Amino acid sequence: MNTILIYDGSFDGLLSAIFNVFELRLTNVCIKRREYSQQNFFDAEEEIITDTEKAKRVWMGLSKKISQQERQKIYKVFLSEIPTIENAILHFIKRTFSSEVSIENDYSDPIILEIDKVSKKVDRKKHRMDAFVRFRLTNDGIYFATIEPDFNVLPLNSEHFKKRYADQKWLIYDLKRKYGIYYNLQNVAIVELEISSEVNSSTKALTYFTVDEINFQELWRIYFKNSNIPSRKNMRLHIKHIPKRYWKYLPEKRF
Amino acid sequence: MDFNRINEKLSILADAAKYDVSCSSSGSKRQNKSNGLGNSSGMGICHSYTEDGRCVSLLKILLTNHCIFDCAYCVTRKSNDIKRAAFKVQEVVDLTINFYRRNYIEGLFLSSGIFKNADYTMERLIAVAKKLREEEYFNGYIHLKSIPGASDELMREAGLYADRLSVNIEIPTEKGLKLLAPDKNRKDFIKPMEKVKNEIIQYKNEKSLLKKVPLYAPAGQSTQMIVGASGESDAEIMYTSAFFYKSFNLKRVYYSGYVPISHDNRLPSIGTAVPLLRENRLYQTDWLLRFYGFDVRELLNTEHPNLESDIDPKLSWALRNLDQFPVNINKADMRMLLRVPGLGVKSVHKIIAARKYRKLNWENLKLIGASLNRAKYFITCDSRTFERKDRTAAQLKGLIINGSKSKFRNELNTQLNLFDHQNFQPT
Structure with a gap:
């Protein structure tokens, strides 16, 4: 037994x-x-x-x-x-x-x-989240990102983002596990709150985010498109590096 | 910010910068200071990947694509009829900061066409870096191009703001350079590289004496060579590369398969395939030099001026030196383990750590991650079963190629297909 x-x-x-x-x-x-x-x-x-x-x-x-x-x-x-x-x-x-x-x-x-x-x-x-988090500047001045990592890696990410974005407020929210890490310019805390996935719908974008935010996402898409070399196209490698399940969080892969 | 104007400039100047392959954002020691923005002390991060599978880590742009030079291999050459644009210093700063704050990039890679003269151009590049560091308190990664022919004074200043500096030598041989870029001179490339090297050494020495020394190009220098534009051999490329690693303490040499961009008859014509496989073999060789303890003369020499395309350079070396095998996995030293085809640096470290506990057998090696399909012909381990050791190099090569799948198999298969659509022409 x-x-x-x-x-x-x-x-x-x-x-x-x-x-x-x-x-x-x-x-x-x-x-x-x-x-x-x-x-x-x-x-x-x-x-x-x-x-x-x-x-x-x-x-x-x-x-x-x-x-x-x-x-x-x-x-x-x-x-x-x-x-x-x-x-x-x-x-x-x-x-x-x-x-x-x-x-x-x-x-x-x-x-x-x-x-x-x-x-x-x-x-x-964890490293992937360091790479694929995409902040968007909200109307109340917080850089906000949603993620859905395969593993529960958010606690491991906080040190990295704290060191890097020491002068801006930010919140990274795990949609799958319904919690986030929030930096208030002093320290990082785990916050449990309910955020609906509606924040990611493009029709609602302007209710939550600034106009410049939309413009910078567009600039980033332009940059992304123009740094590609078509004669070297290699979609297999492309998808290996950014699996499709992450695309919805990357402005450069959303059109 | 006028987004419409910036949109257009960005599309032109990103497009012109994309042939520079360096995207590294690692190796710097710059930490976040006084709660400013950014940190580049950790490992590099690839934030995205373009459809060609290359990583996007830095905002890689030209300050301008106006250029007084006319190098045949370059899209921004004077005689090319293309749209020209130029960023203002403040525009580059704003783009960098706003992309960085959104976690799109690790920093900035700023290059430029040469307008007026070398020093004038270099000054503008430095102005961007200086503004980022001193006005925006930016601690992200900055990679600046050293403009060939720039003065020592400017190169000294550049290193105080940049994490990495690079000069692209582009053409591996001097005769190739004469042919394709007649107004350029090898010496002009080497001068800024030499200056930066000496400054790095000097700052390192001061560091051992003084408590506080400013960072000077903490991520070192790199360069790039175009492969397949001037008919050079693999040996010529790798000997040049080994020379630059040694003489200028370079961190990286990049190899860029030539992408045809002009109808110039000195160059491969438009539509010629990019030599991706060759580029791959060169990178493998570069790794063997830097991490596996090989000397370039072992891999390429007068008898073997070019790398074999159907097998990797380490296997190729092993097949020429069968007298050094088999290697006993449980006894051999690190130097020899690294020379076994199918064992990488990580597997070798794992093997050395694990064999302290017990002798390793095939099963252990497989789980550790060794590529036994190649390695098994070159090693013995704690097992009674092993491959015959009386095979010739040609036999081994055949066995290994048949037992493996190369991602380049389409290019390697030169046999004519009966139903090859591309070559099929109805009579």
């Missing part, structure tokens, strides 16, 4: 579940987020209550064993939201605690290789 630990989907929740695995010396255990859990008759299910103290102990414990960078990797992998990724993280943490030396480069362990690969994927998706 397997034990299934159900947690609330937060990172602290996951660490609390992992704390329980060690505390109760559980074997044959599997961790799932509540939204993915399905009851079955054969396995015992247990609901984990998120406990920041327990989470902190696991997190601090890790810092004694692995580098800051490696710890960040675990967090990144968590943000991928891949349904079974919790078990890979559990395996990674178990091996870390049971080994004298660092196991982070043991790539012949398929799960450690997997962790490495997923964290790189998350990095790439």
Whole structure:
């Protein structure tokens, strides 16, 4: 019989579940987020209550064993939201605690290789958002962008945008997960609010955005069109670099 | 801002600048200062990609396409009958800032046709960069063109505002340059490059002595060569390239397949295909020189003046040096691992890290990401099964080509097709 630990989907929740695995010396255990859990008759299910103290102990414990960078990797992998990724993280943490030396480069362990690969994927998706966010200047002077990243990477992006746009107010909103990060010229905060996708409809553009905003988008489209060399056309490469699902957020690909 | 006028200028001056392939926005150390705008200390970011698959990272424009020179390979040459335009300094500044604030770009790449003379042109380029830095507190990336023949004084100033400076040597050989750009002189290209190199070295030295030294062209210098315009060999291109890397500490040399733009009989005629495959092989060679520890003489020499088009240059080298293989994956040093066809820098680092824990076998190598379809003929690992090692170079080449799919297979397939629509002519 397997034990299934159900947690609330937060990172602290996951660490609390992992704390329980060690505390109760559980074997044959599997961790799932509540939204993915399905009851079955054969396995015992247990609901984990998120406990920041327990989470902190696991997190601090890790810092004694692995580098800051490696710890960040675990967090990144968590943000991928891949349904079974919790078990890979559990395996990674178990091996870390049971080994004298660092196991982070043991790539012949398929799960450690997997962790490495997923964290790189998350990095790439994060980098994509650094690239594909397109701010539009709203009537109330905020540079505003909507995104729908495949992974929940927004928390990773805030540092980059804070450093770069230190002198303008900005808000990046994740339409899929219904939250955003907002910079008020002092610091970045996570804001939960409901923004309808209506802000992206072109007929409503002038209710939300300035006239110059529309003009600059047009200039950008002109620039984009004229920097292409038609005799080198390579649509396969083009689409590989900007997959079609992102086009709706890029003014240069919307006509 | 008069958007209609800017629209027209932008379309002309972006179109004229697009043959400059450099789009790099990385390698600078410029951080955001006093809560100003921008930061270029991180890695480069490609914000978009044009339909030709090239990245758009910088606002790449000419200040003007008026030019006193008449270089045969260039669209903005004096004798070409095209629309001319010129930006005002403030217009370029406004465009850059507004594009940057919307996260369209990493910064500005400003080049120009040469009007009046070299110094006058260079001064205008510097004026834009200076305004961006000192009036707009802009910390994004700025790439300025060094105008051939510009004075040392101006080059010194340019480096204080720009992250990168570049002079395009365009034509790899001096005889080619004589033929295609008779009013230009190799020495004029080299002079600003030399000056910038020396300044960079000097600022670096001062940095070890003084606490605070201003940044001077922190992302270094680059250049570009046109491929396939003047009948040069691959060896001539790569030897020139190796020379510039070595003598001027260049960060990058770019290779640009010649896009036919004129009916000049000294050049390939309009409609000739852009040599994309050749360009690709040259970039592979460039990478082998910079990241894989190869010397240009190993890859190209009097016996092999041109790269093979059907296989990559590393494989080509390995097939000429079969005596150095097979390589034992679990024992070989980094230098030799990097020389194995099918292993890239990342795989090599992973292999070296992973083999400390246990000996690696085929399965491990595959998961790590090695291209075993090529590598398997050149390596041994912790396994009893391996490829026969008595094959000749020609046999290996055949096996590898048949076992792989090149994205260039259409160009490589020179056999006549029975139903080739393009060449088919009804009698």
